[in-house]
Amino acid sequence: MKNNDRTIAAISTPVGLGGICVIRVSGGRAVEICDSVFRGGKRLSEVESHTVHYGHIVDKDGTVIDEVLATVMLAPKTYTREDVVEISTHGGILASKKVMDTLIMHGTFPAEPGEFTKRAFLNGRIDLSQAEGVIDIITSKTDAERKNALFQAEGGLFKEISEIRKKLVNLAAKMQVAIDYPDEDLEDVTETDIIDTLSEVQQAVMRMLATKDSGKIIREGIKTAIVGKPNVGKSSLLNCLAKEDRAIVTDISGTTRDIIEEFVSLDGVPLRLLDTAGIRETDDAVEKIGVERAKAAIDEADLVILVVDLSRKEDREDRKLLELVKNKKHIKVANKSDIKSESILADVEISSKTGEGIDKLAEMIKKMYNFAEIESGDTAIITNMRHIAALSNTEEALSRAKEQLECGMPQDIAALDINEAIDFLGEITGEKVSEDIVSEIFHSFCVGK
Secondary structure, eight states: OOOOOOOEEEEOSOSSSSSEEEEEEESTTHHHHHHHHEEESSOGGGSOSSEEEEEEEEOTTOOEEEEEEEEEEOTTSSSSSSOEEEEEEESSHHHHHHHHHHHHHTTOEEOOTTHHHHHHHHTTSSOHHHHHHHHHHHHOOSHHHHHHHHHHHTTHHHHHHHHHHHHHHHHHHHHHHHHHOTTSOOOOOOHHHHHHHHHHHHHHHHHHHTTHHHHHHHHHOEEEEEEESTTSSHHHHHHHHHTSOOSOOOSSTTOOOSOEEEEEEETTEEEEEEEOOOOOOOOOHHHHHHHHHHHHHHHHOSEEEEEEETTSOOOHHHHHHHHHHTTSOEEEEEEOGGGOOSOOOOSEEOOTTTOTTHHHHHHHHHHHTTHHHHHHOSSOOOOOHHHHHHHHHHHHHHHHHHHHHHTTOOHHHHHHHHHHHHHHHHHHHTSSOOHHHHHHHHHTSOTTO
């Protein structure tokens, strides 16, 4: 895949009202084109790299469009490894559009989604996993997600994959020499040596795959069903965690009839909260549907928060609900600690009205899901489905190679699977990947990045 010679431009900041707007220009003619529309103390073609210059952008008639700062960055020490000029205009839709129109009129092309990062990949500045880390940083919703994305964007995943891949490449090379030159006096590569190396690599791959559950939490959040009898404070808890009134709260039993979903970050823990209808015996046809959906939510949830009411005695319905969730990962939460009148055995006492005990609830969830390890950022946590598929295929290829050797098959047969494993790992870093996959990945980026 070759990079083309177009010089591209795009607005890299959110379009709309704001203090400044940054327009990024990249390519072989970036400085030349920007110089043709910039009027300042110096010509941009004559300034040193990585310097900022005050001036104005003018149209074809020489009329001033806007007062700007132009930052000149010359290849190869730029994001794309091409010449880059970033023009900081005043914020606002009209000024930035006029500057963009002027740049296009003078020879730039509007950048496609993710084209700047795509050029960084094609020009060898970053690998494909780092590029995917960039978009993950942009879309991250929690600190854990941001840390993991940053680790990936800075090459952490690339380093781990490259070390594994290098061992397989070295092994495959030794095997190929022995296969091609059987009569030469070369160091033998025994089946035991090969199997030992394959086992070592396979274990490393499996360790990475073992993080996918943590990766799912980072990527999607912990699917958490809030359940309990009517009027125990389920909707109030949702509102408390979301820090806004997402669910209707009244003294009337059975207010919630359908599932209300909200994504929240509870002390850094991503939760997909499902507020459910109060579970009880009822003759109301609509409420019955809500109760059935609440029970279905329990089955589908990763975590169940069972809410009981500290202002009322625990009864048979509470105990039936505890029996219903006993085989699920769950936390029994005693709500309304601010008006407590009963003593109920629970995992944590809270008040969704005052916020008391919410920090303890967060700590319990963190311990339950070993979140300290997730937040450490010391190693790659696999969040990307493409990476999971490639690692799974790698592990399967390594297993096949070992089985063939253990069954007495020739080394050249096992070498086919070893080379396939090398290619699967190369799909993650971009060393062995189709142009269609690259295009699909960068199409998900925003324009200007």
